[in-house]
Amino acid sequence: MSDAGTSGDVRQNGRNDEVGEEVRLRLFRSQFLIRKAEQRAYDLFLQNLVKGTSHLSIGQEAVAAGFAVAMRPGDLSFCTYRGHAHTLARGVPVEKVLGELMQRDNGLMRGKGGSMHLTSVEHGVMGSYAIVGAHLPIACGAAWRAQYRGEGDVSVCFFGDGTTNIGAFHEALNLAAVWKLPVVFVCENNLYMEYTPIRTVTAVPQPAADRARAYGLDRIVIDGNDADDVYLTARNAIARARAGDGPALIECLTYRHSGHSRADPAKYRPPGELEDWLKRDPIPLYRARLLGFDISEATLATIEAEVMREVEEATEACKAAPMPPADILATDVYADGGWAWRN
Ligand SMILES: Cc1ncc(C[n+]2csc(CCOP(=O)(O)OP(=O)(O)O)c2C)c(N)n1
Ligand SMILES: [Mg+2]
Numbered sequence: 001m002s003d004a005g006t007s008g009d010v011r012q013n014g015r016n017d018e019v020g021e022e023v024r025l026r027l028f029r030s031q032f033l034i035r036k037a038e039q040r041a042y043d044l045f046l047q048n049l050v051k052g053t054s055h056l057s058i059g060q061e062a063v064a065a066g067f068a069v070a071m072r073p074g075d076l077s078f079c080t081y082r083g084h085a086h087t088l089a090r091g092v093p094v095e096k097v098l099g100e101l102m103q104r105d106n107g108l109m110r111g112k113g114g115s116m117h118l119t120s121v122e123h124g125v126m127g128s129y130a131i132v133g134a135h136l137p138i139a140c141g142a143a144w145r146a147q148y149r150g151e152g153d154v155s156v157c158f159f160g161d162g163t164t165n166i167g168a169f170h171e172a173l174n175l176a177a178v179w180k181l182p183v184v185f186v187c188e189n190n191l192y193m194e195y196t197p198i199r200t201v202t203a204v205p206q207p208a209a210d211r212a213r214a215y216g217l218d219r220i221v222i223d224g225n226d227a228d229d230v231y232l233t234a235r236n237a238i239a240r241a242r243a244g245d246g247p248a249l250i251e252c253l254t255y256r257h258s259g260h261s262r263a264d265p266a267k268y269r270p271p272g273e274l275e276d277w278l279k280r281d282p283i284p285l286y287r288a289r290l291l292g293f294d295i296s297e298a299t300l301a302t303i304e305a306e307v308m309r310e311v312e313e314a315t316e317a318c319k320a321a322p323m324p325p326a327d328i329l330a331t332d333v334y335a336d337g338g339w340a341w342r343n
Contacts, residue, residue: 018229021295023069027227028290028300030065031283033307034085037094040311041084041101042113045262049319050101054115057085059225059257062282063188064089066230067156070238076126078139078157080115082188083128086158090123094312104321111324112332126155133159133166136185140172143183154241155183156234162193164207170214173249177215180246184237187251188224194260195268208223208251217249224252225282228289257281 019027038058044050057064060082068089071077079086084097090110100107101115109116119127126142129135139157146153163169164187176183184252187208191198204210209221220237222229230252237248255277258265287300 011242018232021293023231024228024290024293025067025295025299025303026069027062028286029303030068030089031061031227031286033094033310034061034064034088035283036066036307036311037088037097037314038084040094040315040333041098042258042262044098044102044315050115051103052114052116053261053263055080055083055257055261056258057082059277059281060140060188060190060254061085061229062230062286063158063186063252063254064223066227067158067184067186067234070231070234071124071154071156074153075238076124076139076142076143076153076155078126078135078155079118079128080135080163081128081130081274082158082160083118083125083158084115086126087118087120087123087128090120092118092120092125092127093314094310096120096315097320098314099318102318102321104184104318104324105324106317106321107324109332111326112328118340124268133163133168134174135159136163136168139176139183139185140176140179140181142149143176143181143241144179146182147179152242153182153236154185155181156238158186158188159182160193161187161189161191161198161202161207162196163187164211165202170211173211173215173217173247176247177217180244182241182244183245183247184234184241185249185253186234188254189251190256191253192256192260192268195264197268206251208249212249215249215288217247218248220248222250222252224254225280227282227286255280302313309320 038056064085077086077090087097095106100109100113100118103111105111116130117128119125136157139155143155144173160236198207209219212219222233224230232251237250264312
């Protein structure tokens with residue numbers, strides 16, 4: 001457990017030594033890949049190659065990377081409509097995500113789901129949910145299945161600060177605590193629910209953490225822009241859940257650099273707020289930390305070049321990919337693959 005704002009001189013922060021170089025490089029790669037893939041998604045919008053809306057996590061990458069690196073294959077992620085980052089962090093290829101956003105046949109769901117419905121059971125990505133709060137009880141259900149069958153996987157459920165004022169948040173937290181379910185609830189507090197500052201509509205300062213005690217859980221607030229802090233907190237909570245010690249609720253303080261969705265110019269932000277948070281951009285901070293740990297510039301540059309190549313190749317593959325054929329419209333809609341309504 002830690003308070004926000006711990007990303008000072010890492011050499012004085014003993015916790016960071018627990019991370020180790022191999023994990024730290026994975027955390028760096030993951031954050032960089034999410035950033036570049038989402039920036040490319042935005043470029044593709046501007047070229048009118050992405051249809052519909054989408055919600056970027058630019059600025060929030062450390063949360064997705066920190067949790068995904070702490071998870072095992074077989075653990076499950078549940079995301080909101082702001083789900084590209086978590087999907088990529090679990091290892092879904094960039095081409096699959098961009099292809100889905102571009103409604104191409106090579107997309108994750110062959111172009112039928114789009115930005116807000118990314119799902120890959122194979123990677124443990126159990127869906128992106130556009131109804132605020134809807135996925136928290138579903139994550140409880142998945143965790144109950146793991147507990148009932150003794151399967152040992154942990155469900156990790158990501159949501160925003162605004163979600164903490166939805167009834168399903170409280171119902172899910174209570175049920176998870178009463179049944180000691182192996183589920184970790186992760187609030188990405190980016191200060192806003194759409195265009196409304198969360199502090200103006202919430203009775204307590206920390207919208208998730210300050211409710212934890214009501215469900216018998218620890219109050220955990222961390223710097224969501226510090227990938228090491230996120231990773232270590234995630235690792236601990238996931239281990240406890242896997243050991244049968246029940247759920248956790250973790251509030252990660254972070255900030256989205258762009259608007260709520262692609263149509264939002266984010267004019268409601270007070271002057272200087274974005275600039276302040278850009279100084280705490282998780283990726284340059286983490287890069288500087290790695291150099292401080294004597295990881296070489298060449299090592300980081302190689303990772304960046306590999307990621308850029310992946311994003312370029314994915315972009316070209318998606319631009320060249322066909323639209324899905326019309327005959328897949330009715331598949332994957334009902335469990336049996338058919339389309340007729342059955343009583
Ligand atoms: C039940 C419900 N109410 C309202 C909306 C409209 N809506 C979409 S996103 C959003 C804001 C959610 O904010 P937050 O939980 O902080 O997540 P963030 O977008 O910041 O990641 C709202 C109100 C919705 N999708 N579902
Ligand atoms: Mg929010």
